[in-house]
Amino acid sequence: MLEKVDLKLSVSKEEYDEKIDNLRSELFLLQQDIKKLKIPVIILFEGWGASGKGSTISSVIRSLDPRGFDVYSISAVNEYEKRMPPLYRFWEKTPEYGNIAIFDRSWYFDISTNIIDTAGEFREKIESYDEINTFERQLSDDGTLIIKFFLHIDQKEQKQRFKKLLDDKTTAWRVTDKDKKHNKEYSEHFEAFDVMIGRTSNTTAPWNIIPATDKRYLRIKTLEIIIEQIKTHIKVKSDIEKSVIINNTISIQPEFYILKSNKLKEIDLTKDISDQEYEAKLKKYKDKIETLQNILYQKKIPVVIVYEGWDAAGKGGSIKRIASALDPRGYNVTTIAAPNECETGHHYLWRFWKKVPKTGHISIYDRSWYGRVLVERVEEYCKKEEWMRAYNEINEFEATLNKWGAVIIKFWLHIDKEEQLKRFNEREDTFSKKYKITGEDWRNRDKWDEYESSVDEMINYTSTDFAPWNIIEAKSKNFARIKTMEIFIDKLERILKKED
Numbered sequence: 001m002l003e004k005v006d007l008k009l010s011v012s013k014e015e016y017d018e019k020i021d022n023l024r025s026e027l028f029l030l031q032q033d034i035k036k037l038k039i040p041v042i043i044l045f046e047g048w049g050a051s052g053k054g055s056t057i058s059s060v061i062r063s064l065d066p067r068g069f070d071v072y073s074i075s076a077v078n079e080y081e082k083r084m085p086p087l088y089r090f091w092e093k094t095p096e097y098g099n100i101a102i103f104d105r106s107w108y109f110d111i112s113t114n115i116i117d118t119a120g121e122f123r124e125k126i127e128s129y130d131e132i133n134t135f136e137r138q139l140s141d142d143g144t145l146i147i148k149f150f151l152h153i154d155q156k157e158q159k160q161r162f163k164k165l166l167d168d169k170t171t172a173w174r175v176t177d178k179d180k181k182h183n184k185e186y187s188e189h190f191e192a193f194d195v196m197i198g199r200t201s202n203t204t205a206p207w208n209i210i211p212a213t214d215k216r217y218l219r220i221k222t223l224e225i226i227i228e229q230i231k232t233h234i235k236v237k238s239d240i241e242k243s244v245i246i247n248n249t250i251s252i253q254p255e256f257y258i259l260k261s262n263k264l265k266e267i268d269l270t271k272d273i274s275d276q277e278y279e280a281k282l283k284k285y286k287d288k289i290e291t292l293q294n295i296l297y298q299k300k301i302p303v304v305i306v307y308e309g310w311d312a313a314g315k316g317g318s319i320k321r322i323a324s325a326l327d328p329r330g331y332n333v334t335t336i337a338a339p340n341e342c343e344t345g346h347h348y349l350w351r352f353w354k355k356v357p358k359t360g361h362i363s364i365y366d367r368s369w370y371g372r373v374l375v376e377r378v379e380e381y382c383k384k385e386e387w388m389r390a391y392n393e394i395n396e397f398e399a400t401l402n403k404w405g406a407v408i409i410k411f412w413l414h415i416d417k418e419e420q421l422k423r424f425n426e427r428e429d430t431f432s433k434k435y436k437i438t439g440e441d442w443r444n445r446d447k448w449d450e451y452e453s454s455v456d457e458m459i460n461y462t463s464t465d466f467a468p469w470n471i472i473e474a475k476s477k478n479f480a481r482i483k484t485m486e487i488f489i490d491k492l493e494r495i496l497k498k499e500d
Contacts (some may be wrong), residue, residue, distance in 0.1 A: 001201075001209065002194050005152050010214035014021055021213050021225040024063035030230045031064050031100070037234065038073060038097035040144045040346075043226060044106040047151030048189075049179045050161035051212045053104050056151065059219045060226065061102065069100035074109050083300070083358035084129075085404040086110070087135055091353035092487055094139060096345040099495040111196050113178075116188050126404065134396050136205040142347045144232040146205035150197060153210040155186035173473075256464050263456050264462040267414050269475040278478040285485040286325035292492045293326050293362065299499060300359035302406040303490070306368045309413030310451075311441045312423035314477045315366055319414065321481045322488060323364065331362035334372065348372055348382075348390075349397055356401065369394055373458050378450045391461040398467045407495050408467040411484055412459065413474040417448055 011019075034041055040405040042061070045053040057071060074094050081089050089108060095101040105112070111132075117124055136146055150369045153161075162179060165171040182189055201207040208225050213217045273281075296303060305322070323333060334355050349369060357363035372394070377387040398408055415423075424445070427437040442449065461470040471488050474480035 001197050001207075002152060002190060005209050007152065007154055007157075007213045009209045009211045011217040011220050013124050013206055013216065016216040016220060019220055020223075021097075023220065023227065023290055026227055026271075027063040027223060027230075027352075028065065030227060030234075030479045031068055034230065035068055035098040035232060037237065039145075039237065040095040040097050040139075040142075041100040041147070041230065041366075042095060042103065042139070042144060043100065043147045043149070044103040044271070045149045045151065046105060047114050047159050047212065048153050048183060048405050050158055050165065050175075051153045051216055052218055053151055055104055055215065056149075056218055056222055057104055060222060063223070064100065067377060068098070069102060071102045071104065074103060074105035076109075078304070078389055081360070083360075085356060085406075087131060087400065088356060090135070091350060094144070094346060096342070097143075103207065107135065108196065108200075112193065113182075113348060115192050116182075116185055118159065124195060126296075129196070131400055133202065133204075134400070136200075136398070138349070138393055139347060140204040141393075143237070144347075145229065147229050148205055149222060149225075150193070150207055150209045151218065152209055153212050155183060157213055158183050158186070159225060159331065164234065166226035170208070198212065209308055222363075230429060250391060250461065252461050253392055253395070256392070256399070256462075264471075265473055266416055267473060269414070269416055269419070269473050271473045271479050272476040273479045273482055275281050275478070278482060281482050281485075282321065285482070285489060286321075288489050289325035289485065291321060292489065292496070293330055295496060297330055297456070298447075298495070299407075300497070301495065302357045302359050302401075302404075303362040303492070304357065304401060304406050304408045305362065305364045306370070306408070306410040306414065307364070307366050307402040308370050308374070308411065308455075310415050310420055311444060312420050313413035313415050313474045314480050317477055318472075318474075318481050319364055319366060322485060326362065330360070331355070331364060331366045334375065336365060336367040348376075348386075349393065350463075357406070359405070369397065370458060370462070373462075374451065374454050375444075377454055378447055379387075381419070391458075393461055395464060396465065398462075402466040407491060409491050410467055410469050411472050411487070412455065412469055413472045413480055415474050418447075419475050420445065442443060 017186060033039075047053055061069065061071065070093070077089070090107045093101060093103075111125055111128055115125055140146060162175045162183060165175050197207045197209065210218055210221050210225075307319060309315050317332060321330065339348070340353060352369045355363065355365075372390040373387050376382045402408060424437055424441065427433040428491065459469045459471070470484075472480045472483050
């Protein structure tokens with residue numbers, strides 16, 4: 001792809017002066033349309049060192065209202081980011097609906113700068129390409145416009161620009177030893193860039209390769225492409241909203257699909273445990289969990305525990321039993337409620353990416369991202385096509401965490417309708433528990449059958465080999481607490497044995 005780019009393309013000063021102001025005015029007006037239509041836009045710049053990324057970004061933002069964009073300059077990960085999933089720092093920076101995020105380097109940073117090994121050879125990172133394509137597709141499906149630029153110059157031009165920077169004491173610091181090494185290894189990096197562009201250029205987010213030898217051409221062409229792609233995106237969005245498209249098929253990627261034949265109605269809720277056995281196992285398991293946490297911390301293994309279940313099924317009590325055995329410095333419990341205004345202004349997974357644990361830590365979720373296919377589905381807080389595609393998005397999210405090294409343990413605490421009514425009444429009749437029952441709980445109960453059907457589908461479509469669902473018989477609270485602890489311990493012991 002890169003070899004076909006004509007690096008001699010240029011624009012005269014007269015043509016530049018004639019076009020630039022009109023383009024900037026047009027982009028400024030389009031920014032207002034973006035805001036009004038709540039379209040999030042990502043513009044990212046990759047390319048050779050000294051190819052003009054910084055000056056091109058400066059040219060673009062001159063056209064924009066500064067209240068509607070953010071610029072991020074991406075460098076090597078810091079110590080905190082090293083303990084998080086690779087895409088964590090980019091999910092965090094995705095723009096709010098109606099805003100623009102501009103990246104000087106991006107999630108392509110490691111691929112574009114650090115995949116030539118010490119012997120000067122290119123090593124492909126296939127998994128990295130796949131994760132990037134998934135990331136961009138998820139954002140695109142949610143309505144984000146992603147505009148990607150690769151600024152291209154040849155080896156001789158780059159060397160001349162480095163020399164010019166080095167000759168000036170005020171800019172010499174900008175050229176590092178790594179930059180000089182990359183110039184000497186130009187052909188190897190050329191190959192790496194070419195493969196990167198080929199593997200990550202698609203209809204969702206195609207690459208725009210811009211000849212950057214002539215700076216006037218670069219600035220004009222960049223603005224023209226941004227304007228053209230924003231206009232096209234607005235038109236497509238308008239056409240989709242005018243048409244009625246209803247897709248009644250849920251499609252799960254084959255690598256995630258494991259059919260779960262059991263239904264909630266088939267679960268045996270008579271299982272129980274004696275008080276004596278409960279107390280003995282509780283003490284024993286707390287000691288085990290304390291030991292396991294220390295080993296997890298030392299091995300830097302992150303753990304994600306998800307609790308879902310019926311209202312009044314006992315999630316809080318079960319979480320309390322596990323948490324009481326943990327060092328408070330190494331875990332956190334996140335209670336998921338309805339998203340706030342800021343959270344509804346982003347992709348629904350955004351708020352969960354912000355809460356993933358760092359290496360060696362445990363995150364416990366009292367409700368989770370599964371709200372998308374449960375309460376948001378049943379109560380129609382999101383569109384049908386949104387919750388239907390969420391099964392794949394959730395599987396992809398968990399797969400990314402798993403590949404990073406996280407252990408994922410998911411519990412559904414199950415009771416029947418009669419037991420829930422009994423617990424609701426008990427809460428209303430007990431002063432210290434009355435705060436736990438709300439009108440929303442009663443309204444949800446009226447839709448029991450709809451929720452039950454949604455849970456069956458959720459378990460069917462999102463129980464994977466790396467993150468299977470564990471259905472917990474919770475009519476006996478003590479039985480449920482012990483069973484969740486047993487599963488937690490068993491999963492961690494098996495993971496640690498595999499690590500060893």
